[in-house]
Amino acid sequence: MNDNELFQKEKEKRYNELFADEGDISSAFKTIAKEFYWGNFGRLSKTDMETLMFHLYMEQLLKVKGDADFRDYSDYKIAKDLGISQNKVSALKLKKQLQYPHDFDWRASLAIISNNCRFENGKIKLQIPDINLYYEVKNAIEENGGYIDVSLTPKLLQVSPEYFLDLLEAICEEKDRKQLRKKLRQDLRVTTKDKEFLETEPMGRQLLSCAKETALWTVRTVAEGVIGSVITQGSSLAVIISNVIKVLSFALNREA
Numbered sequence: 001m002n003d004n005e006l007f008q009k010e011k012e013k014r015y016n017e018l019f020a021d022e023g024d025i026s027s028a029f030k031t032i033a034k035e036f037y038w039g040n041f042g043r044l045s046k047t048d049m050e051t052l053m054f055h056l057y058m059e060q061l062l063k064v065k066g067d068a069d070f071r072d073y074s075d076y077k078i079a080k081d082l083g084i085s086q087n088k089v090s091a092l093k094l095k096k097q098l099q100y101p102h103d104f105d106w107r108a109s110l111a112i113i114s115n116n117c118r119f120e121n122g123k124i125k126l127q128i129p130d131i132n133l134y135y136e137v138k139n140a141i142e143e144n145g146g147y148i149d150v151s152l153t154p155k156l157l158q159v160s161p162e163y164f165l166d167l168l169e170a171i172c173e174e175k176d177r178k179q180l181r182k183k184l185r186q187d188l189r190v191t192t193k194d195k196e197f198l199e200t201e202p203m204g205r206q207l208l209s210c211a212k213e214t215a216l217w218t219v220r221t222v223a224e225g226v227i228g229s230v231i232t233q234g235s236s237l238a239v240i241i242s243n244v245i246k247v248l249s250f251a252l253n254r255e256a
Helices: 003-018 022-034 046-065 075-082 086-099 106-116 131-143 161-171 174-191 203-207 212-226 236-255
Strands: 118-120 123-127 156-159
Touching (some): 003 046, 086 131, 118 236, 156 161, 212 236
Antiparallel strands (some): 123 156
């Protein structure tokens, strides 16, 4: 068997894994048929047809592999499977989510990849493998008045340590947000005795006046204090906090 035959065999295997159930194949065909046989033959544009086909593919992928770990369907893996560029995959993911939204727990997904975060050049950095996850996180932060640094690298989340507490507030579940905000500000007042943290100002902005090492230590200490008291041990947010605390502790030990 030559290389081309092996390649074709592998593609067939991947297809059969995704559409192993006849019911899934039937359902996919019915979805496509509605776009052609309901008195609307030929009205679907090429772009919309590609988006629909990509939607059907992604839904099967999510059904088979689950929707928590975005590393299972990175742009690279999908591009390789479909024979298109990673840029096109990223664009199709955005269009698919806009036209055929898939509701997913983005906090759980963020928690899974947060163990890859690092502290570099004064920033907490995390490469997010999926464009929709990146925009969910970005939107949550900005809706809460938080701030992230814009990067030329696609899907790279960058946050100054001072703004990490604002990030926590932003990605916290709405029902816990008021209690978390209260706990964070109480601990900040104790940790930085010479500083009064105002309720109306973002915490990150107020921490910017502290020395770099003091800010790092303060963020780490205050973040540790909310696990168990406000944030449940083992929850998605607790995992994110724990992973960030690790990189901040490493940065502090390195500078000691």
